[in-house]
Structure formats: C-alpha cells, structure tokens
Amino acid sequence: MRYWLYKSEPITWSWEQQKDKGEAGEEWTGVRNYQARNFMREMAIGDRGFFYHSNDGKAVVGIVEVVKAAHPDSSTDDPKWECVDIKAVMDVPTPVTLDQVKAEPKLSEMVLVNNSRLSVQPVKEDEFRLICEMGGLDPKAAMKG
DNA sequence: GCCAACGTTGGC
DNA sequence: GCCAACGTTGGC
Numbered sequence: 001m002r003y004w005l006y007k008s009e010p011i012t013w014s015w016e017q018q019k020d021k022g023e024a025g026e027e028w029t030g031v032r033n034y035q036a037r038n039f040m041r042e043m044a045i046g047d048r049g050f051f052y053h054s055n056d057g058k059a060v061v062g063i064v065e066v067v068k069a070a071h072p073d074s075s076t077d078d079p080k081w082e083c084v085d086i087k088a089v090m091d092v093p094t095p096v097t098l099d100q101v102k103a104e105p106k107l108s109e110m111v112l113v114n115n116s117r118l119s120v121q122p123v124k125e126d127e128f129r130l131i132c133e134m135g136g137l138d139p140k141a142a143m144k145g
Numbered sequence: 146g147c148c149a150a151c152g153t154t155g156g157c
Numbered sequence: 158g159c160c161a162a163c164g165t166t167g168g169c
Contacts, residue, residue, distance in 0.1 A: 007167090
C-alpha cells in the first residue's frame with residue numbers, strides 16, 4: 001500500500017464534486033505533466049491518498065482511494081496521457097492547511113512543501129499518518145479502510 | 146493580480 | 158543537445 005496526494009483547484013474540481021461521484025469514483029483527468037503521470041502509473045487499486053484544495057483553501061480536505069489503475073485519459077486523444085480513477089472515502093474533519101504542514105518539522109520533506117507545482121505526488125506512510133491525526137482522523141480507519 | 150518556480154517547445 | 162522564450166501552476 002502506498003500513499004499519494006492529489007491537488008485540485010476547488011473552482012475546477014472540488015471535494016464536494018468528488019464525493020458526489022460516490023463509490024464508482026471518477027477519472028483523475030487533465031494531468032499533463034510527466035512526473036505526475038508516472039506516479040499514477042505506479043498506483044495500485046486500494047492505494048489511499050489525500051485530496052488537497054489548491055489556491056482556494058490550501059488544505060487537505062479528504063481521503064480518497066484508487067479504484068482503477070492507470071488507463072488512457074479520456075479527456076484527450078493523445079495516448080501518452082494516462083490517469084487513474086479515484087473515489088472519495090471520508091472527510092478530513094478538520095482540514096489540514098498548508099500553513100500547518102509547513103509549521104510541522106516532521107513534514108518538511110513533503111513534496112507539497114518542496115515542489116508546490118506537482119499536482120500528483122507520493123506521500124510517505126509516516127507523513128500520511130501524521131496528517132490524518134492533525135485532521136482529526138483515526139489513522140487506522142483512514143489508512144486501511 | 147503578481148510573480149517565482151518549473152516544465153515544455155522549438156530554433157539553431 | 159543547448160538554451161531562450163513561452164506557458165502554467167499555485168502561493169502570496
């Protein structure tokens with residue numbers, strides 16, 4: 001099991017919209033960056049991740065799970081772009097803000113802090129657990145389902 | 146709204 | 158294969 005973080009501007013695709021898709025989930029389309037695409041290729045069904053609101057909110061707001069492995073991105077005809085499908089699993093009761101992440105020394109290695117432009121990124125297990133705790137979640141529930 | 150950081154494109 | 162120009166992201 002690996003852990004990830006997905007960024008989305010809520011104005012484009014919000015956590016509320018993601019939740020509306022229910023158990024079936026939705027394609028994480030629109031990634032046009034090789035690094036981000038390559039991370040999606042590494043994902044396995046069942047991998048958990050954070051849903052992060054960029055720009056407006058700047059906070060981890062939800063837990064998601066991969067429900068379909070990488071496949072061609074249906075939002076383009078270009079076969080080089082791929083994406084996974086993810087579904088909403090649960091809310092983060094107290095969204096964990098970027099400021100909080102930056103203020104926590106244990107999270108100083110996070111890609112979110114060091115490469116703010118990467119829209120799909122890996123999260124270490126320890127980092128994932130800590131952010132769950134900061135958000136008011138039981139890590140066991142958030143990490144295993 | 147600005148701009149720094151980063152990625153991509155295309156001329157040479 | 159280099160690098161200048163350009164476009165985009167996302168924090169501030």
